[in-house]
Amino acid sequence: MFFRLRLILAILVAKAIIWLVRFAGRGKGSSLPGMVALKICPGILAHLAGQVRRGVVMVTGTNGKTTTNNMLARAVREAGCRVVVNAEGANLITGVTTAFLKAASPVGRVDCDYALLEVDEASFPRVSRQVCPRMVVVTNFFRDQLDRYGELDKTISLIGDALAGLPGTRLVLNADDPLVARLGAVTGREVTFYGLGEHPGVSFQSTAAREGRFCPGCGRELEYAYYHYSQLGSYRCPGCGFSRPAAGVEGSHAFSSGGTTGCLLAYPGGARELVIPVPGLYNLYNGLAAFTAALNLGLDPDRIIHALGGYTPATGRMERYRYRGRPVLLNLVKNPTGFNEGLHTLLTLPGPVDVLIAINDNAADGRDISWLWDVDFEMLEEQHHRLNRVACTGQRGAEMAVRLKYAGLPVEKIHVQEKMHQAVRDVLNGSGSTAYLLATYTALWPVERILRSCAQRDGLENLPSVS
Numbered sequence: 001m002f003f004r005l006r007l008i009l010a011i012l013v014a015k016a017i018i019w020l021v022r023f024a025g026r027g028k029g030s031s032l033p034g035m036v037a038l039k040i041c042p043g044i045l046a047h048l049a050g051q052v053r054r055g056v057v058m059v060t061g062t063n064g065k066t067t068t069n070n071m072l073a074r075a076v077r078e079a080g081c082r083v084v085v086n087a088e089g090a091n092l093i094t095g096v097t098t099a100f101l102k103a104a105s106p107v108g109r110v111d112c113d114y115a116l117l118e119v120d121e122a123s124f125p126r127v128s129r130q131v132c133p134r135m136v137v138v139t140n141f142f143r144d145q146l147d148r149y150g151e152l153d154k155t156i157s158l159i160g161d162a163l164a165g166l167p168g169t170r171l172v173l174n175a176d177d178p179l180v181a182r183l184g185a186v187t188g189r190e191v192t193f194y195g196l197g198e199h200p201g202v203s204f205q206s207t208a209a210r211e212g213r214f215c216p217g218c219g220r221e222l223e224y225a226y227y228h229y230s231q232l233g234s235y236r237c238p239g240c241g242f243s244r245p246a247a248g249v250e251g252s253h254a255f256s257s258g259g260t261t262g263c264l265l266a267y268p269g270g271a272r273e274l275v276i277p278v279p280g281l282y283n284l285y286n287g288l289a290a291f292t293a294a295l296n297l298g299l300d301p302d303r304i305i306h307a308l309g310g311y312t313p314a315t316g317r318m319e320r321y322r323y324r325g326r327p328v329l330l331n332l333v334k335n336p337t338g339f340n341e342g343l344h345t346l347l348t349l350p351g352p353v354d355v356l357i358a359i360n361d362n363a364a365d366g367r368d369i370s371w372l373w374d375v376d377f378e379m380l381e382e383q384h385h386r387l388n389r390v391a392c393t394g395q396r397g398a399e400m401a402v403r404l405k406y407a408g409l410p411v412e413k414i415h416v417q418e419k420m421h422q423a424v425r426d427v428l429n430g431s432g433s434t435a436y437l438l439a440t441y442t443a444l445w446p447v448e449r450i451l452r453s454c455a456q457r458d459g460l461e462n463l464p465s466v467s
Helices: 002-023 032-040 044-049 065-078 093-103 124-131 152-164 178-187 281-296 301-309 336-346 370-374 397-406 420-428 441-454
Strands: 056-060 083-085 114-118 135-138 170-174 191-196 223-229 232-236 249-257 260-267 270-276 317-323 326-332 353-358 387-393 414-416 434-439
Touching: 002 032, 002 044, 002 093, 032 044, 032 093, 044 093, 044 124, 056 065, 056 124, 056 281, 065 083, 065 114, 065 281, 065 301, 083 093, 093 114, 093 124, 114 124, 124 152, 135 281, 152 178, 170 178, 170 281, 178 191, 191 281, 223 281, 223 336, 249 281, 260 281, 270 281, 270 301, 281 301, 317 441, 326 336, 326 441, 336 370, 336 434, 353 397, 353 420, 353 441, 370 397, 387 397, 387 420, 397 414, 420 434, 420 441, 434 441
Parallel strands: 056 114, 056 135, 083 114, 135 170, 170 191, 191 249, 326 434, 353 387, 353 434, 387 414
Antiparallel strands: 223 232, 249 260, 260 270, 317 326
């Protein structure tokens, strides 16, 4: 009886906070309600998650969580199922709890078939213990916010230990990332691997910082037949024999053209062409992960492919706007690998391009910004004629400008503007053909608010990022 009273109180208070936050125009109320509710009723998440009829699916990893989870949610909804999903990307336990609170009735009833939850790597052990997932999707592992997560080995170990303690949980793992693929062996869980085969765009040498250079089993340096990007590719250990596992769902003949990416998709029982409205081959992994998870839930392959073809992204995941007829793109960046892929996309845009880079160093961004020196900004040096100007803003805008100077960009193209509102305006009013805005977590929301106040969001050609 006492738990029931605390439960109802927590839900009513949380729903009031959600309304107040939205009424005040201070955001979407995606985390604070969950934080307050957990303090009032610590067992609320487990109670609400226990009512999901067909099970909980968790998506974790460094990059691609939001896009993969929202792609999966679209496919599940189009199959006629009711879902709980933290679509805004609030992926700590507070955000996950808020997603359930939004769906709950005032007396604590949740009516849904599936809960599809993007979960932060550091929060994964705690959340997984409370929601008991039916399936876990792991996208990739890259170095990210060392001051918050610590070394990557620690993060992988935490997730591996948590997975080993989840009896009956099925895994969907990226076969092309040795750090992810290894989880299949160390956890003993049932696994479906997904991956991408060799295609004309692969590289046979890698100059990028690679987290998976050494075998996660014996420590020997891995040998690669080819790379897709970073440590993702076809690998083999000459020491213990660990190698890329055969993928149950595999893309081949991959292509990227005209703002879309696709491949021929082979899976147990059939083959189809998958085309998703995203630029950049790296985004194909998000589609492959979502397809594999949906297939494992028993969804019809044709319906899944149709759903993925109509995907629309969350805030800052390569959102497309228009300002005075000119295309404007907004993209979240948070670590070297994701930033590198964002820069590759930049170099495919119609030029010249006006660029904004907004760097903050709040807790959610990571206090240590030394990771910017691991981003391959040097790729812009030879292509600087494609850049009209680069405006650097945010709390660490000056440091970003220094990094660009050392990367070899002409100093006359680098501008520091402390006032974020003015920096966005300068880029929007630039003379280039396209405006491309990149921002870290806490800079993303103010940049997005400024954009929405003066530009029109394009809902027809939205493109997800690697985040």
